[in-house]
Amino acid sequence: MKSKKQKKELSMARLMLKMMAYRPGLYAVNCLLWAMIHVLPLVMGLLYKEFFQILTPHSDFWNSLAVICALTLAYTLGRMVNIYLGANADNLHRFTMSALLRRNMFESILKKPGAAAVPWASGEALNCFRDDADTIENTISWTLDFIGTLTFVVVAVTIMLNINVKITLLVFAPMVIVVGVVQMLREKLQKYREAAREATGMVTGAMGEIFGAVQAIKVAGEEEHVLGYLEELNHKRHKFMLRDTLLSQTLNSVFHNTVNLGTGFILLLAAGLMKKGELSIGDLSLFIFYLNFISDFTSFYGSFIANVRQGKISFERIAELMQEATPEGAVAHTGMPLKDAESKRKIAAGRKIEAGRKTESGRKTEKGRMAEVKKEAEAEALRELQVKGLTYLYESSGNGVEDVSFTLKKGSFTVITGRIGSGKSTLLKVLLGLLPAQKGSIYWNSRELKEPGEFLTKPHCAYTPQIPRLVSDTVRNNILFGLKEEDTDLLEALHSAVFEEDISQLEQGLDTVVGPRGVKLSGGQIQRVAVARMFARKASLMVFDDISSALDVETENKLWNRLFGKRPAASLVVSNRRLALKQADQIIVMKDGRVDAVGTLEELLQNNEEMQAIWG
Numbered sequence: 001m002k003s004k005k006q007k008k009e010l011s012m013a014r015l016m017l018k019m020m021a022y023r024p025g026l027y028a029v030n031c032l033l034w035a036m037i038h039v040l041p042l043v044m045g046l047l048y049k050e051f052f053q054i055l056t057p058h059s060d061f062w063n064s065l066a067v068i069c070a071l072t073l074a075y076t077l078g079r080m081v082n083i084y085l086g087a088n089a090d091n092l093h094r095f096t097m098s099a100l101l102r103r104n105m106f107e108s109i110l111k112k113p114g115a116a117a118v119p120w121a122s123g124e125a126l127n128c129f130r131d132d133a134d135t136i137e138n139t140i141s142w143t144l145d146f147i148g149t150l151t152f153v154v155v156a157v158t159i160m161l162n163i164n165v166k167i168t169l170l171v172f173a174p175m176v177i178v179v180g181v182v183q184m185l186r187e188k189l190q191k192y193r194e195a196a197r198e199a200t201g202m203v204t205g206a207m208g209e210i211f212g213a214v215q216a217i218k219v220a221g222e223e224e225h226v227l228g229y230l231e232e233l234n235h236k237r238h239k240f241m242l243r244d245t246l247l248s249q250t251l252n253s254v255f256h257n258t259v260n261l262g263t264g265f266i267l268l269l270a271a272g273l274m275k276k277g278e279l280s281i282g283d284l285s286l287f288i289f290y291l292n293f294i295s296d297f298t299s300f301y302g303s304f305i306a307n308v309r310q311g312k313i314s315f316e317r318i319a320e321l322m323q324e325a326t327p328e329g330a331v332a333h334t335g336m337p338l339k340d341a342e343s344k345r346k347i348a349a350g351r352k353i354e355a356g357r358k359t360e361s362g363r364k365t366e367k368g369r370m371a372e373v374k375k376e377a378e379a380e381a382l383r384e385l386q387v388k389g390l391t392y393l394y395e396s397s398g399n400g401v402e403d404v405s406f407t408l409k410k411g412s413f414t415v416i417t418g419r420i421g422s423g424k425s426t427l428l429k430v431l432l433g434l435l436p437a438q439k440g441s442i443y444w445n446s447r448e449l450k451e452p453g454e455f456l457t458k459p460h461c462a463y464t465p466q467i468p469r470l471v472s473d474t475v476r477n478n479i480l481f482g483l484k485e486e487d488t489d490l491l492e493a494l495h496s497a498v499f500e501e502d503i504s505q506l507e508q509g510l511d512t513v514v515g516p517r518g519v520k521l522s523g524g525q526i527q528r529v530a531v532a533r534m535f536a537r538k539a540s541l542m543v544f545d546d547i548s549s550a551l552d553v554e555t556e557n558k559l560w561n562r563l564f565g566k567r568p569a570a571s572l573v574v575s576n577r578r579l580a581l582k583q584a585d586q587i588i589v590m591k592d593g594r595v596d597a598v599g600t601l602e603e604l605l606q607n608n609e610e611m612q613a614i615w616g
């Protein structure tokens, strides 16, 4: 789990301040409400003191009792309202903090080139989205409790010092001990926590991969081996979690026992002082009341510090997931689409368009809009695609593609061929911006594409990868995949992809749900649904990565013939199959990541050894 960019020392305080400054008003209100929740018990302590004070013989008992009862009632009601408001403000603020992190992380992942978007197994990445965002949310929320409880302690200690210095110092002692212990164990706690987190991530990551490869594991008869591996990871996790929990629990017991000892000392000292008349029963009750809160603060302080350390680890993991040197991007003040005015405007505009479609004039406007989109797509339709010196070498293997150049014309059928590992798939990925080109340029109708990943999508280009991904939805939605049904010709796309017969055999036709990753379909059917998805997009460049690997000869034949009927779209196809090679206007032969030759099948079979080897 090493990030490409070098890790920098994080400034936790700066990151937290930046998050707090995202909704400063909400944070301030939340802070005020929680300060009141933590500080108001000071008043209750004083009421306690007064109650015990009036029990002494000379006081005006009934009047004083009535006043204390009225004040206690007012305090209780006020506290209920205070807690209700505080809980609401805190929930909203907590949600906003973690939502900001998750939103920014998600955006950063989506912006990365497709093939390098997530550096970890998906289970581990999901852990980061869930747990690390939660940890940071907790850390931010606990700053409010920290401010509130610290204020309580400062005021309470001042009041107690005014009553009796010696006893006050004994109340303080546990806190000092706890702070010392926490400081001593800080580094250790962080190390244990990090190891436990990493071990958990490995287990969930491995489980995610096992779920995704159940069939492969069964076919290979590797169940025992895989279970053994999982068991080994779990043992590791068990060891690290145990260490982490043991240390945390030991710290907790240190907090509580020190506080109990402190209470014992107070009682011993108070007995002597009360005998001499230097301490009243009211003072003693105040000390005992405040002691509980101060002991809470000491254990909370320990947890807070541990949480801040944990938050730092979470920020580091987030930076790794985002493949950035720092997690600055995760705390950037971006708009929250559920709330901001722009998205409300878009939703309202969307509703207006929907309503417009239902009226005659609306339908005309809609047709006009469609015509405009069509006109725009036609104006930018591919006449020529030029690739010059494209290079991408994988950091880990040093292989990939180097200095690749070729030209595609409108209506042409180009096949990229080559042996296993010659760079065919990598070339397509770099061309489509799924991997960032290290050198070279791409020209669409003489215009250089600075961001091929953004341009080479709908409506300009459509792509079917070697292993297509379907989602657990209906066949219809897998083909539309975000397109509006009225904006495309679904039946035509199905026919072009040679899927029309399959549809009639599926239980619910187009509305059959295909299951996770399309498990209810055969390999060939998955490929053709993906091809139909591509045809539905009516792009002027269609890119296929070895789609016919799971098709029988007859289906493949039909597919290519129907594709030729679709000209003038240009097609770029990775294939070693004779059917495709025979139809090609030009063939690009790849060898060791470079273009070995370009030409027609006839020319290449005469002059190119690599082509002869592939054909033979």
Ligand SMILES: Nc1ncnc2c1ncn2[C@@H]1O[C@H](COP(=O)(O)OP(=O)(O)OP(=O)(O)O)[C@@H](O)[C@H]1O
Binding pocket: 394, 395, 396, 397, 398, 399, 400, 418, 419, 420, 421, 422, 423, 424, 425, 426, 427
């Ligand atoms: N993710 C990766 N990390 C490191 N090296 C890689 C990676 N993917 C591919 N390579 C290497 O890059 C080279 C080109 O691989 P590529 O997958 O593009 O070949 P291909 O011609 O498409 O192979 P195939 O016919 O098996 O699909 C190979 O040497 C391969 O080992």
